[in-house]
Amino acid sequence: MSIVVEVAVALGAVLGFMDLSPHFYFGNIHKSRPFYSNNKHNSNNNRDEHVPVPVPVSISHCWTSNLFLIFTSWRKQYGSIYLFSSGSIQWLMVADMEMVKEILLNTSLNLGKPSYLSKDMGPLLGQDKVKAMVDQIVDSTNIMLRSWESRIERDGEVSEIKVDENLRSLSADIISRACFGSNYAQGKEIFTKIRDLQNLLSKISVGVPGFRYFPNKSNRQIWKLEKEINSNISKLVKQCQDEGHEQDLLQMILEGAKNCDDLLSSSISQDRFIIDNCKNIFFAGHETTAVTASWCLMLLATYQDWQDRARAEVLEVCRNCNLDASMLRSMKTLTTVIQETLRLYPPAAFVVRTVFQDINIKGIKIPKGMNIQIPISILQQDIGLWGSDAYKFNPERFANGVLGACKIPQAYMPFGIGARVCAGQHFAMMELKVVLSLVLSKFRFSLSSSYCHSPAFRLVIEPGEGVVLNMTRI
Numbered sequence: 309m310s311i312v313v314e315v316a317v318a319l320g321a322v323l324g325f326m327d328l329s330p331h332f333y334f335g336n337i338h339k340s341r342p343f344y345s346n347n348k349h350n351s352n353n354n355r356d357e358h359v360p361v362p363v364p365v366s367i368s369h370c371w372t373s374n375l376f377l378i379f380t381s382w383r384k385q386y387g388s389i390y391l392f393s394s395g396s397i398q399w400l401m402v403a404d405m406e407m408v409k410e411i412l413l414n415t416s417l418n419l420g421k422p423s424y425l426s427k428d429m430g431p432l433l434g435q436d437k438v439k440a441m442v443d444q445i446v447d448s449t450n451i452m453l454r455s456w457e458s459r460i461e462r463d464g465e466v467s468e469i470k471v472d473e474n475l476r477s478l479s480a481d482i483i484s485r486a487c488f489g490s491n492y493a494q495g496k497e498i499f500t501k502i503r504d505l506q507n508l509l510s511k512i513s514v515g516v517p518g519f520r521y522f523p524n525k526s527n528r529q530i531w532k533l534e535k536e537i538n539s540n541i542s543k544l545v546k547q548c549q550d551e552g553h554e555q556d557l558l559q560m561i562l563e564g565a566k567n568c569d570d571l572l573s574s575s576i577s578q579d580r581f582i583i584d585n586c587k588n589i590f591f592a593g594h595e596t597t598a599v600t601a602s603w604c605l606m607l608l609a610t611y612q613d614w615q616d617r618a619r620a621e622v623l624e625v626c627r628n629c630n631l632d633a634s635m636l637r638s639m640k641t642l643t644t645v646i647q648e649t650l651r652l653y654p655p656a657a658f659v660v661r662t663v664f665q666d667i668n669i670k671g672i673k674i675p676k677g678m679n680i681q682i683p684i685s686i687l688q689q690d691i692g693l694w695g696s697d698a699y700k701f702n703p704e705r706f707a708n709g710v711l712g713a714c715k716i717p718q719a720y721m722p723f724g725i726g727a728r729v730c731a732g733q734h735f736a737m738m739e740l741k742v743v744l745s746l747v748l749s750k751f752r753f754s755l756s757s758s759y760c761h762s763p764a765f766r767l768v769i770e771p772g773e774g775v776v777l778n779m780t781r782i
């Protein structure tokens with residue numbers, strides 16, 4: 309196997325941009341620069357044309373996305389560990405659980421990004437901040453819900469609402485407030501530019517050596533946007549510092565930059581670290597949560613029994629009181645619904661690592677430079693691990709936690725696992741619970757006939773045609 313890996317790397321280097329196999333790409337993680345900041349590593353040459361299928365989706369959640377079909381068929385053909393390349397980038401696909409555990413629980417600097425980032429970013433939110441954050445999320449969500457109520461009033465009893473775009477804007481609002489406090493409006497503007505940049509990056513060719521330096525129209529637009537974003541973030545950070553900001557996410561990043569001074573001095577500047585992390589937080593924390601909320605509402609609209617159960621719990625827990633963190637912890641049914649949603653539709657399709665020094669994992673020598681991809685979606689729908697109903701929506705499986713749901717609990721990894729587990733997972737769960745419980749307490753909803761079920765891979769796995777719901781007020 310080691311010879312195969314080495315030969316493939318050498319071949320890839322020689323062949324350069326020859327596409328050996330599939331036409332898609334997912335950004336990898338760079339040692340010192342958060343993955344979003346590196347054009348080359350973040351471009352998504354996404355030609356994964358999803359195939360829309362009609363509702364109902366009640367039978368199976370085995371995706372029809374080409375991406376998923378490709379990986380499933382390769383797994384059948386080549387087993388759980390195989391190599392492929394996109395452009396000049398070499399990938400080692402690993403879906404063997406023993407090896408996955410070894411890779412993800414590995415804390416050495418030879419693999420992936422150093423763990424100092426997740427350690428320093430780990431808290432993201434101090435306990436004292438939680439209450440204020442819950443209140444803030446409630447306020448932002450209520451603004452969105454009031455606009456839905458007005459729509460329903462205008463349309464009569466039922467209104468058809470495309471919820472995914474509203475949820476994306478809400479999530480940007482929430483993360484911007486968490487990052488930039490009272491300067492959140494400026495932050496949101498920066499996030500809009502980052503999304504434009506993401507859209508541009510998703511269209512360019514990748515894996516072609518030197519392509520990103522070529523001054524064509526799209527590259528010039530990318531450079532211009534990147535410059536604007538970097539300068540706007542620097543200005544905003546300075547403004548927040550001058551105003552003596554309290555303990556918000558930005559403060560955490562600033563602390564992180566100070567603490568990591570030694571490590572950083574050899575690679576990137578503090579400014580660069582802060583800019584990269586602001587971009588990173590936007591990408592890691594905004595799209596992911598918005599997309600999960602959309603999938604959750606789609607599933608609750610499809611499975612009315614679960615919608616009723618989740619709503620009954622929310623009403624029982626809240627009893628017309630204002631939401632607080634302890635109430636969120638009591639929402640067991642809602643938690644299992646979110647867990648099951650993240651199992652079937654994990655926003656991040658892969659966990660990725662780059663090998664910085666030759667390493668040996670389970671007897672396989674993986675050379676420096678190789679990229680490793682662990683397919684979250686495939687492991688989370690593996691019948692051998694989850695049972696014969698692996699494609700079905702059944703939140704009950706999480707009634708006794710992840711341990712009760714899966715033969716190998718580490719196979720559940722919507723937030724990754726190990727040293728580099730998602731730094732914002734608690735924040736994300738809090739946000740999702742607040743948003744969903746408010747929606748459930750105020751609206752009854754079903755899938756609109758115009759909803760088209762088409763999971764699509766666009767950096768995150770999202771509803772390709774959006775989520776359209778028929779909403780009524782309770």
Ligand code: HEM
Nearest residue numbers: 592593596597600656722723724725728729730731732736
């Ligand atoms: C449902 C929502 C979310 C999902 C599914 C998710 C998933 C993930 C995954 C799979 C990773 C990679 C872990 C690894 O490489 O082992 C990650 C990393 C990360 N996430 Fe999340 N995430 C979510 C929300 C958030 C939020 C709300 C924030 C911030 C407030 C956040 C911040 C981060 C950061 C800072 C990283 C580390 C990125 C890096 O190391 O480059 N995430 N997340």
